[in-house]
Amino acid sequence: MSDSLSYFRQNRLPHIWCPGCGHGTVTGSLVRAIARLGLDKNKVIVVSGIGCSSRAPGYLDFDTLHTAHGRALAFATGIKLSRPDLKVIVMTGDGDCTAIGGNHFIHAARRNIDITTIVMNNNIYGMTSGQYSPMTPKGMLGTTAPYGTVERSFDLANLAIAAGATYVARGTAYHAPLLIDVMEKALLNKGFSVVEAITQCPTYMGRKNKLGTAVEMLNWFKERAVNVKAAAAMSPDKLEGKFTIGELYNKSEPEFTAEYSALVEQVRRKFDTFQGGVRECAQNSD
Amino acid sequence: MPNAKLMQGNEACTLGALAAGLDFYAGYPITPSTEIAELCAEELPKIGGKFIQMEDEIGSIAAIIGASLTGRKTMTATSGPGFSLMQENIGYAGITEVPIVIINVQRVGPSTGQPTSLAQGDVMQARWGTHGDHPVVVLAPGNVKECFELTVKAFNIAEDLRVPVIVLTDEVIGHMREKVVLPEPGSLKISKRKAPTNPAGYKPYEADLDGGVPLMAAFGQGYRYHVTGLFHDETGFPSNKSDVTDRMLRRLMRKVEKAEPQMRDYFEESAHDCEILVVAFGSSAMSSLSAVRQARAQGIKAGLFRPKTIWPFPEETLRAYAAKAKRVIVPEMNLGQIALEVERVIRNGAPVERLGKVNGELFKPEEILSVIMGGKQ
Ligand SMILES: Cc1ncc(C[n+]2csc(CCOP(=O)(O)OP(=O)(O)O)c2C)c(N)n1
Numbered sequence: 322m323s324d325s326l327s328y329f330r331q332n333r334l335p336h337i338w339c340p341g342c343g344h345g346t347v348t349g350s351l352v353r354a355i356a357r358l359g360l361d362k363n364k365v366i367v368v369s370g371i372g373c374s375s376r377a378p379g380y381l382d383f384d385t386l387h388t389a390h391g392r393a394l395a396f397a398t399g400i401k402l403s404r405p406d407l408k409v410i411v412m413t414g415d416g417d418c419t420a421i422g423g424n425h426f427i428h429a430a431r432r433n434i435d436i437t438t439i440v441m442n443n444n445i446y447g448m449t450s451g452q453y454s455p456m457t458p459k460g461m462l463g464t465t466a467p468y469g470t471v472e473r474s475f476d477l478a479n480l481a482i483a484a485g486a487t488y489v490a491r492g493t494a495y496h497a498p499l500l501i502d503v504m505e506k507a508l509l510n511k512g513f514s515v516v517e518a519i520t521q522c523p524t525y526m527g528r529k530n531k532l533g534t535a536v537e538m539l540n541w542f543k544e545r546a547v548n549v550k551a552a553a554a555m556s557p558d559k560l561e562g563k564f565t566i567g568e569l570y571n572k573s574e575p576e577f578t579a580e581y582s583a584l585v586e587q588v589r590r591k592f593d594t595f596q597g598g599v600r601e602c603a604q605n606s607d
Numbered sequence: 608m609p610n611a612k613l614m615q616g617n618e619a620c621t622l623g624a625l626a627a628g629l630d631f632y633a634g635y636p637i638t639p640s641t642e643i644a645e646l647c648a649e650e651l652p653k654i655g656g657k658f659i660q661m662e663d664e665i666g667s668i669a670a671i672i673g674a675s676l677t678g679r680k681t682m683t684a685t686s687g688p689g690f691s692l693m694q695e696n697i698g699y700a701g702i703t704e705v706p707i708v709i710i711n712v713q714r715v716g717p718s719t720g721q722p723t724s725l726a727q728g729d730v731m732q733a734r735w736g737t738h739g740d741h742p743v744v745v746l747a748p749g750n751v752k753e754c755f756e757l758t759v760k761a762f763n764i765a766e767d768l769r770v771p772v773i774v775l776t777d778e779v780i781g782h783m784r785e786k787v788v789l790p791e792p793g794s795l796k797i798s799k800r801k802a803p804t805n806p807a808g809y810k811p812y813e814a815d816l817d818g819g820v821p822l823m824a825a826f827g828q829g830y831r832y833h834v835t836g837l838f839h840d841e842t843g844f845p846s847n848k849s850d851v852t853d854r855m856l857r858r859l860m861r862k863v864e865k866a867e868p869q870m871r872d873y874f875e876e877s878a879h880d881c882e883i884l885v886v887a888f889g890s891s892a893m894s895s896l897s898a899v900r901q902a903r904a905q906g907i908k909a910g911l912f913r914p915k916t917i918w919p920f921p922e923e924t925l926r927a928y929a930a931k932a933k934r935v936i937v938p939e940m941n942l943g944q945i946a947l948e949v950e951r952v953i954r955n956g957a958p959v960e961r962l963g964k965v966n967g968e969l970f971k972p973e974e975i976l977s978v979i980m981g982g983k984q
Contacts, residue, residue: 333844363829368673379833379844384826386676387835388669389699395666399673399681400826402657403631407677407827425669428662581657588652 325349325356330382337376341527341535343494343520347441348377350497350518351410354504365408368397370422372414372448374441374520391421394429397436405578408508409435415442415456419475423455430484432577433512439504440477440515443522451525462529477517482570487512489570493519493542496566503568512576610789616754616780617642617684619787620710621650623758624682626790627797629708630656631679633670635663635689638722639778640712643684664689668696668709675705676834678825680762684710688719690729691736697771698737699836701859704812704821706765706800708758710774712781713940715967724967725778727889730944733773734918740856742863744772745918747888749874751785757872757915763798764870768862769820775917777940779890779969806830813841816854818861863919872915873924877903881910883979884932884957886925886949888914891938891970898975909979917945922952929953938962938975 329352338344355365365383369375371390378385388396393411401409418426418440429436445463446452453463453470456477460469481489488510490503500518507514521527521538532538549567552560614622621643624632632647634640644660651658657674661667664685671681685693690711700707713729715721733745744764746757754776761772803809803822811832814821821841824830837845838852846852874892877899878884887895892913902909912928914921929935935957937946942963950959962978964970 362831364827366826379835382831384676384831385833386673386826387833387837388672389695389836392665392669392696395661395669396673398659398661398666399631399633399670399675400677402659402670403674403677403679404827424662425666428666581659585652585655585657589655592653 325352328352328355328362328382330380333380336380338373339524341521341523342373343443343522343535344374344377344441346494346497347439347500347518347520348380348412350500351412351439351504352381353501354508357501357505358508360408360508364406365410366397366400367410367412368393368400369412370414370417372417372446374412374414374443374447375417377412391417392425393417394422394425394436394438398429398434401434401436402578402581405435405582409437410508411436411438413438413440414447415440415444415477416446416454419455419477419480427480427484430481430486430513430515433485433487433574434577435511435513437504437507437510437514438516440517441520442477442517443520443526445522445526447522447525451529464529478515478569481515485513486515486570487572487574488514490515490568491517491519491564491566493546493566494521495539495542496546499566506568506571510571511579512574610791611786612789613784613786614751615642615782615784616748616751616776617712617782618646619751619754620684620758620774620776621646622789623755624708624762625650625654626755626792626795627759627762628680628799629682629762630654631671631674631681632657632683633659633661633667633674633681634683634685635661635667637686637689639714639781640684640686640710642781643710664692665696668693668700668707671707672696672700672703672705675707676826680706680766682708682710684712686712686714686722687716687729690732694732694736697743698739698741700771701737701741701743702836702838703834704769704823704859706769707771708761708765708774709771710758710776713775713777715965721967723778725890725940725969726965726967727777727891727940728944729775730917730941733775740860742768742770742859743918744768744770744863744870744916745775746772746872747775747915747917748780749889749892749913749915750780751783752787753915754780755787755789759795759797760872763796764866766798766800767820768866769800769823770863775889777890803830810841811843812839812855814858816858818858818865820862867919870916870919871921871924873921874911874913874915875928876911878910878912878928880908881928881932882908883910883934883936884929885909885911885936885938885975885979886914886945887911887938888917888945891940894970894972895938895975897972898979901972901976902979907979920948920952925949925952929956932957934958934960936960936962936975936978938964938970940964
């Protein structure tokens, strides 16, 4: 516990999240996963977009970058390509990641760039007070879906896998120990990792859809979540109305920045006589 | 033996960037800027630098801001449609004070417009494209050699002031070939952002309120600081206190204003004693110069003022040259953008005659000459 506390900027607390919000549980889980791995604070960069979820990095004691809505992965790509030795983590919301940032998401996955992406999925746009997102289940209410959304939602995990992510897992704010486990593995994967962390937004998602208090929403997760391993042995009708959690995909594939660095080495050997421009960033020459 | 080479403007921009220390490029292909990306893709790996083709221009500018935060000198290049997409993050680089360079090789707009034709329609977008008051510097080369020189200068200004700097070229300058004598490596003045020396007590946005530039730590060096596009105080953390907001925005704007005299750059010919002053930049100025020379040859007291820093606009210098002029003519490849600035600067002086051209074809010197000679516009 004290170990993980040391990764927080404790003087930045209390946080801005509503009472009962699940974003804190997800952030806490991430920090515990980092603490378990004993990552060097000075070598971790946390990047986020815009949204309630994207405020998380401000509370964490690393170099932290709060960017523009949807763009966290593109900023993170620049950081990781520049400094492959750094551990780069992106914290993003379901809207930030799958709506405005959807293109960066699939391309980061396609490259298999070594970034760990934590999607805090509350199925709604929290920061802007409850509009429906690409992750809002069909039929549910949002302030811009007053009669229920008729749009279909993404299957985020399958989207990530199809686009090329090499580690994909899902958990919920109810299943915090599982979240910590999969986040730890995501951080260890040398490639693009996605953890979809389903969280409760009692203020907007809950109130609008009469889902009850935060505790009732957490119970809802508990009742409907089935571990993938258990799900494998269950019949389709038993799985009706349920969703799977746990490690959904894990496959080792060549990682983008390592491949690029190898290419640079190759090219440099070939052109070692090059008398190029002024070079001053020796510390970054990898 | 000087290092002379025949090259196009886009190549000169790239070589200038490399000479200035460019070691990270992210971009998305677009005519007429693509040669810059192609050359960077080829050259950067040779010097241990990095190149990435992003999924779009929003991602490109985001990636170079991220890489700049790790201590690299970074750049992207684009043209109209891509430049429009970059706007939100230009503001982000401005408020977070992350040095970046953007080369915008202008083409005919709006929209997809005319990809392979000449225009200078992004003058105002380069200054005011992103929302809110924001600091930005815009340089406009008038020939291939200046593509090299002003790209070096762009990096130096970006590093010194921690601002986004835009090099505004155009389809003609970008693709035109000229002989350029490259300076000896080591002969150039190259700036590097000032960095703190100790993480203890580091306040990432602490600076003299009168246009001071804060010290910039690189990510991954133990400073563990926060960067946000929200208004923030000296610590880098968000603040919505009205006095913090006011102070910060004024300091950001003051940085550029205060440095204007040192950054100011222009070319003039026969402007000292001219009665007819032509004000033009970029490729329009090439035709203008030829017209001014022909007019002089015929005994007309014409002169040319060509700003190279167009934002901030070199007001004082223009005012001085325009003081004795009876007429001021502003040829540009748009329907009146830099002319608005000229009108503002010399508002009580000679009348300003706008000479806009938007058919995608470079001015012929005779078109400008005929206006100088009093012919119909
Ligand atoms: C370009 C842009 N468009 C829209 C917004 C407004 N906006 C801020 S946060 C947000 C949605 C955030 O939702 P999500 O990513 O799901 O995160 P949450 O707040 O629910 O954690 C929107 C639409 C913005 N800041 N920038």
